[in-house]
Amino acid sequence: MMVLQSFIDGLLIGGVYATISVGLSLAFGVMRIINWAQGELLMISMYIAYAIFMALGVDPYLVMVLTAVIMFGVGYLLQNSIISNLLARETAREPISVLLFTSGLGMFLSNGVLAVIGANPLSVITQYSGKMIVIGNLYFSLPRVISFFIAVVVTILLYFFIQRSEMGRAIRATSQNRQVATLMGINQKKIYNIAFAISIALVGMSGGLLLPYYTVSYSIGTTFSFKAFVVVVLGGKGSILGALIGGLIVGVIERVGALFFSETVAQMFVFLIFIIVLLFKPNGLLGEKDLQ
Amino acid sequence: MLKIDNIVVNYGNFEALHGISLEIGDGEIVALLGGNGAGKTTTINSVSGMTHVVSGDIIYNGQSIKDMPSFDRVKQGIIQVPEGRKLFPSMTVYENLLVGSYLPETRKHREENLEMCYEIFPKLKERRNQLAGSLSGGEQQMCAISRALMSCPKLLMLDEPSLGLAPVVVDMIFDTIVRINKLGVTILLVEQNVLATLDIANRGYVIEVGNNVMNGSAEELLNNDDMRKAYLGI
Ligand SMILES: Nc1ncnc2c1ncn2[C@@H]1O[C@H](COP(=O)(O)OP(=O)(O)O)[C@@H](O)[C@H]1O
Ligand SMILES: [Mg+2]
Numbered sequence: 001m002m003v004l005q006s007f008i009d010g011l012l013i014g015g016v017y018a019t020i021s022v023g024l025s026l027a028f029g030v031m032r033i034i035n036w037a038q039g040e041l042l043m044i045s046m047y048i049a050y051a052i053f054m055a056l057g058v059d060p061y062l063v064m065v066l067t068a069v070i071m072f073g074v075g076y077l078l079q080n081s082i083i084s085n086l087l088a089r090e091t092a093r094e095p096i097s098v099l100l101f102t103s104g105l106g107m108f109l110s111n112g113v114l115a116v117i118g119a120n121p122l123s124v125i126t127q128y129s130g131k132m133i134v135i136g137n138l139y140f141s142l143p144r145v146i147s148f149f150i151a152v153v154v155t156i157l158l159y160f161f162i163q164r165s166e167m168g169r170a171i172r173a174t175s176q177n178r179q180v181a182t183l184m185g186i187n188q189k190k191i192y193n194i195a196f197a198i199s200i201a202l203v204g205m206s207g208g209l210l211l212p213y214y215t216v217s218y219s220i221g222t223t224f225s226f227k228a229f230v231v232v233v234l235g236g237k238g239s240i241l242g243a244l245i246g247g248l249i250v251g252v253i254e255r256v257g258a259l260f261f262s263e264t265v266a267q268m269f270v271f272l273i274f275i276i277v278l279l280f281k282p283n284g285l286l287g288e289k290d291l292q
Numbered sequence: 293m294l295k296i297d298n299i300v301v302n303y304g305n306f307e308a309l310h311g312i313s314l315e316i317g318d319g320e321i322v323a324l325l326g327g328n329g330a331g332k333t334t335t336i337n338s339v340s341g342m343t344h345v346v347s348g349d350i351i352y353n354g355q356s357i358k359d360m361p362s363f364d365r366v367k368q369g370i371i372q373v374p375e376g377r378k379l380f381p382s383m384t385v386y387e388n389l390l391v392g393s394y395l396p397e398t399r400k401h402r403e404e405n406l407e408m409c410y411e412i413f414p415k416l417k418e419r420r421n422q423l424a425g426s427l428s429g430g431e432q433q434m435c436a437i438s439r440a441l442m443s444c445p446k447l448l449m450l451d452e453p454s455l456g457l458a459p460v461v462v463d464m465i466f467d468t469i470v471r472i473n474k475l476g477v478t479i480l481l482v483e484q485n486v487l488a489t490l491d492i493a494n495r496g497y498v499i500e501v502g503n504n505v506m507n508g509s510a511e512e513l514l515n516n517d518d519m520r521k522a523y524l525g526i
Contacts, residue, residue, distance in 0.1 A: 166394065169383075173391045176380040183340060183374060184443065185366030185395040292382065 005138050006259040007252055012144040014251020015151030019206045020224060021231035021243040022155050023199035026162075029238030029291030030175045030195040033083070033098040037106035039225030041200055044109055045071055045207025046216035047117065053124055053211065060126045061146070064208025071204025072197045078105075079196035084189055106221060113218040121217040128212045147209035154205065155244045158198070162240060162291065171195055175238065175291035230274045236287020245285060249273075293318045293478050294339065294447055299348030301334050308334045310502040311348065316447070321469070321479040323489045323496035323510070325523065331502045332482045333375055336449045339480075340372045341365050352447075367395060369446030373453060375482075377436040381425030385416055385435050388424050392442030401444055409438035412468060430461040437468065448472065449480040454488065466492055486523040490514050498523075 024038050035041075049067040053060060086097045131142035162168040173181040174191045182188055210216075231250050235242025250270055257266030277284060294316045301309040309331045316322045326332050337343045339350060341362030350358050357365055379388050389409060393402045410417040413434040419427060424435055433453055440448060450469065454462040462485065470492050473479050483489040490496055490510040498506040498519065506519065513519050 166390075166399075169387060169391055170394055172383065173380050173394075176382055177378060179342060180374060180378045180380070181391070182342070182362045183366065183372050184391050184439075185363045185398075186391075187361070187363045 001137050002259060003256060006255040008138065008140065009144070010252030010255030011248050012140065012148040012251070013255065014248035015148035016206050016209050016247075017227055017231055017250050018155055018244045018247025019151045019202045019209070021228040021235070021247050022158065022240055023202035024228045025232045025235065025238055025240060025243045026158075026202075026291070027196055027199040028232065030171055031083075031087070031098075031192050033087075033095065034102070034229075035199070036099065036103035036225060037109060037221075038203060038228050039223065040106040040109040040221035041071070041074075041203045042207050042210075042224050043113065043216060043218065043221040045204045046211055046214070046220075047113065047122075048204070049208045049211045050122055050124060050216065053126070060124075060128060060143075060208065060212050061150075063211065064150075064205055067208040068201045068205040071207075072201035074204075075200025076193050076197035078200070080189075080193050083196065084192060087192075106225065110218050110221050117218065119218060121215045123215040124211060126212040141213060143209075143212035147213075150209060151206070151247075152244065154202070155240065158202075159240045167194065172291050227270070230270055232284075233274060234277050234284055236284030238291040239284065239286040240292065242284055242286035293320075293353060294480070295349075295351040296335065296339065297349045297351065299335075299338055299350065300346040301331075301338055301343050302346050303343075307346075308502055309338070311504075312499060312502070313348075313504060314497050314507075316478055316480055319473070319476065319478055320495065321473050321481060321493045323493035324480060324482045324499065325484070325486055325489065325496055325513075326499040327484065329501070330499045332499065333451055334502075335499070336372060336451055336480065336482055339365075339370060339447075339449060366443060367397060369444060371440045371443045371445035371448050373436050373440045373448070373450045375451035376455065377429075377432040379424035379427075379432055379435055379439070381423065383424055384421050385424055385427070386420040388435055388439050389416075389420075389442050392439035393444075395443070398442065398444045402442070405442045405444070409441055412441075412471065413438060429456050430458070430465075433457060433461075433465055434468075437465070437472075441472065445477050447478045447480065449482065451482045452484060453481075454483060454485045462488060486519075487514075 020038060020042055024035055027033055027035050045067050048070055049063050052063045052066050083098055086101055087095055090097055128143040133140045133142055133145055162171060170186045171191055174186060174188055178188050227250060231243055231246035234249060235246030253269050253273060254266045257269045296312060296314040298311045298313050299309055300311055312335055324332050324335060334343055338345050341360060345358055349356050352368060380391060389406060393399050393405060415431055416434055416438055419431060427435060453465050466488055469479060481489055481493060490513055493510045495509050496513045
């Protein structure tokens with residue numbers, strides 16, 4: 001029973017890992033950039049969600065929507081004004097300057113928060129905090145259950161958006177061959193702006209999902225960035241459904257591992273999986289080289 | 293319709309075109325001939341806006357398009373079928389054609405264009421749900437040409453469409469090019485297959501290492517001695 005409880009707990013937290021990672025995978029699949037600041041942007045999102053919640057006192061899931069919208073704008077501006085200019089100077093397919101920029105941005109954000117807000121962790125009590133769903137002997141925290149369902153539904157919606165919509169097809173075309181996509185009249189910069197904005201909006205949404213049950217501090221970014229990389233490699237770089245499955249797997253390994261060993265050892269398991277996948281299945285579980 | 297006026301094009305410090313000029317009238321089929329590395333692809337990529345044009349000008353319907361972003365040139369009907377087909381390999385044939393009509397202006401004509409493509413190339417209709425990466429060379433070329441037709445071309449530039457194809461398939465592709473031309477589409481045909489190309493072209497230009505070396509009607513080029521020695525081995 002304990003194992004089942006931990007397994008489901010793992011799935012629940014894995015949903016949020018998935019949405020953070022889907023964003024990372026999308027940006028990589030389309031733009032071939034690795035956003036090292038994904039975790040720090042999540043941390044910022046949680047502070048923004050916290051501030052909105054404190055200021056407006058509205059339902060945390062409305063806060064989540066607002067945070068996602070704000071972060072969409074942040075992602076759009078970052079790509080439109082900075083990343084696109086770095087990319088324009090680089091001819092390499094997997095540009096190094098953007099890598100340096102995002103890792104610098106990550107450090108800037110965590111140190112900035114430390115300097116301005118301080119090191120004290122923050123958490124909020126919402127109307128959902130502490131509520132439980134009880135099924136037999138199993139107990140599930142309500143905000144985690146909600147966050148799981150929102151995360152899974154949004155990931156699947158994004159998958160269909162990428163597969164079926166006009167914009168989604170243009171995003172995939174750009175991912176497969178950006179020069180030829182341009183020859184079809186597709187404005188590459190606009191596609192990059194939108195893809196990166198969606199990527200960061202997912203981070204904003206994840207921050208909103210975590211707010212009711214997760215304590216935020218300036219230093220949580222690195223942990224989440226690392227987990228997101230593991231998930232993306234596990235699921236297949238550029239694969240949206242892969243990131244969903246990868247996120248759930250990492251969540252389960254953590255929770256079930258923590259049951260038998262400790263949280264720390266469970267993290268080592270996650271790293272072990274990362275190495276094994278890199279060595280034996282470098283394209284990941286659902287991986288292909290193009291965004292899908 | 294199109295006038296390329298003495299363009300110089302660089303890749304970094306390397307000057308690939310040293311001043312290429314070329315003119316195409318409405319409704320013509322014009323050939324652009326030359327060996328490997330002559331600068332044919334660079335020339336049409338310059339028309340598509342994919343290169344850095346250092347000097348000279350490109351005039352399309354009386355307007356300079358030299359500084360126009362490449363995706364806007366597509367809106368003007370300047371469409372390219374790139375060398376080596378370059379389909380989107382992880383998409384189906386049908387999806388490749390849909391991407392061809394991505395722009396809202398062309399999306400309006402999607403259904404009729406799709407029908408036209410399937411009528412010209414019935415094979416594509418059979419294969420429409422297959423991944424483009426799994427097609428044979430000839431089928432890929434049909435798909436690449438159809439993808440271009442989905443973009444409502446006014447000027448269609450084809451970069452070595454016969455490359456790597458069996459002679460029967462080449463004949464079929466060239467017949468199709470004539471058919472597309474008869475629909476009112478102006479054609480710039482980049483080729484190394486000189487005989488087949490001059491057979492369907494009105495006029496031709498020959499370039500070598502980034503310079504114009506010859507131009508004239510198809511007949512003049514076919515009867516030119518230098519041309520026969522250099523490209524036809526006669
Ligand atoms: N992307 C590029 N970077 C550097 N040099 C290039 C590039 N593309 C083509 N070139 C060079 O420019 C010249 C013309 O090439 P290209 O236009 O492809 O010739 P063609 O299409 O006639 O074979 C060649 O010397 C080629 O090596
Ligand atoms: Mg070429």
